[in-house]
Amino acid sequence: MEGDQSVSVASLHVYPIKSCGGIALTEALLIETGIEFDRAWMVVDPAGMFVTQRELPRMVLIQPTLKTSEMVLRAPGMLALHVALDRVEAPVRATVWDDEVAAYDMGDLCAQWFSDFLGRPLRLVRFDPEHKRLSDRRWTGTLDAENAFADGFPILVSSVAAIGELNRRLQAQGLPDVTMARFRPNLVLDGLDAHGEDALDEIEFATDDGPVRIKLVKPCARCPIPDVDPVTAEPGRAVGDTLAGYRADARLDGKITFGMNAVIVEGIERVLRVGMSGSATFKFD
Numbered sequence: 001m002e003g004d005q006s007v008s009v010a011s012l013h014v015y016p017i018k019s020c021g022g023i024a025l026t027e028a029l030l031i032e033t034g035i036e037f038d039r040a041w042m043v044v045d046p047a048g049m050f051v052t053q054r055e056l057p058r059m060v061l062i063q064p065t066l067k068t069s070e071m072v073l074r075a076p077g078m079l080a081l082h083v084a085l086d087r088v089e090a091p092v093r094a095t096v097w098d099d100e101v102a103a104y105d106m107g108d109l110c111a112q113w114f115s116d117f118l119g120r121p122l123r124l125v126r127f128d129p130e131h132k133r134l135s136d137r138r139w140t141g142t143l144d145a146e147n148a149f150a151d152g153f154p155i156l157v158s159s160v161a162a163i164g165e166l167n168r169r170l171q172a173q174g175l176p177d178v179t180m181a182r183f184r185p186n187l188v189l190d191g192l193d194a195h196g197e198d199a200l201d202e203i204e205f206a207t208d209d210g211p212v213r214i215k216l217v218k219p220c221a222r223c224p225i226p227d228v229d230p231v232t233a234e235p236g237r238a239v240g241d242t243l244a245g246y247r248a249d250a251r252l253d254g255k256i257t258f259g260m261n262a263v264i265v266e267g268i269e270r271v272l273r274v275g276m277s278g279s280a281t282f283k284f285d
Contacts, residue, residue: 005280007203010160010190011180012274016071017124018042018096018149019052021063021230022184027273030212030264032146033127034154035186037066041083041106041126042094042149043114048103048125050096050149053225056118057233073113081113083124094125096149102128135263139218145263153261157197157216158185162258165194166242175238182226182239185259187214187272195247197260205267205278212267219249219257226258 012025018039029036043051043059053059065072066085073081088104095101103125105111110124127133127148135145135153147154158180167177180188189197197216205212226239240256249257 005191005200005282007189007191007278007280009187009272009274009276011188012272013186014038015184016041016064016066017062018050019059021060022181023064023066027271029271030267030269032268033148034150038186039149041124042096043122044094044125046121046123048092048094050094051122053228054223057228057235058118060228060230061233062117075117078113078117081110083110088126091128092125097151099133101133102131104128140263143263143265153218154264155187155214155262156185156220156259157187157189157214157262158183158259159189159192159195159197161192161194161196169242169246170238173242178239179230181230182228183258199282200260200280201283202265203278203280205272205276207267207270207272209270210267212270212272213265214262215265216260216262218261219251220259220261221252221255222258
């Protein structure tokens with residue numbers, strides 16, 4: 001491929017609590033760990049080990065709303081839970097995948113709310129911003145890419161065309177469309193062919209405060225979470241089975257991929273907006 005590719009921001013999304021519902025944004029502030037408040041909180045078991053929709057699909061029904069000074073959580077059959085944005089309780093250690101990190105417990109009221117809704121003893125913790133949890137340097141090279149509780153990279157990029165291609169294939173089987181909510185991206189691009197994000201190297205957006213440069217570094221291997229219906233929390237197989245027919249990725253030894261993990265090269269404390277145009281460069285072998 002030659003030349004740059006024009007793209008635009010189709011949508012922006014933040015997931016304040018790992019594996020719980022997401023929020024569509026009109027603009028997003030970039031901080032060191034990605035979009036502000038993205039995966040800043042996490043649900044853990046009594047030993048501090050993270051839990052996700054992989055074992056508790058009902059987590060997708062927990063819907064956060066971010067307000068000026070608090071996050072409000074709602075879930076079916078539960079009273080709303082108000083979580084202050086500027087307060088934490090005891091320092092603790094929490095484990096996300098192979099990383100044990102510094103965090104703060106959010107207190108007994110939060111713990112009871114999550115335990116009641118999800119049916120087992122759980123607690124809510126918040127990432128300690130003083131802790132430096134870095135992405136895998138095999139993919140980021142010399143760049144220090146910080147994460148909060150995301151699986152491994154600060155930003156996940158996908159495209160309008162990618163979900164369109166999946167839905168075309170589902171329709172051909174007589175199956176219903178699905179939404180991008182199943183794939184939990186932060187940045188959805190328009191202007192690409194289906195899965196065109198796979199071939200991109202960097203995307204640059206011009207903001208009022210200077211450029212934002214995002215580098216796409218690693219295909220996103222997919223677990224069963226995209227097969228969880230975000231409206232009903234019912235697990236299925238249609239999405240995973242369909243992706244297996246055309247998204248086995250040689251770059252990850254045949255794992256099924258959808259979207260690209262990305263890191264911020266430049267642009268901390270700058271704002272992305274829906275509709276913003278950008279220019280992308282391609283990877284060259």
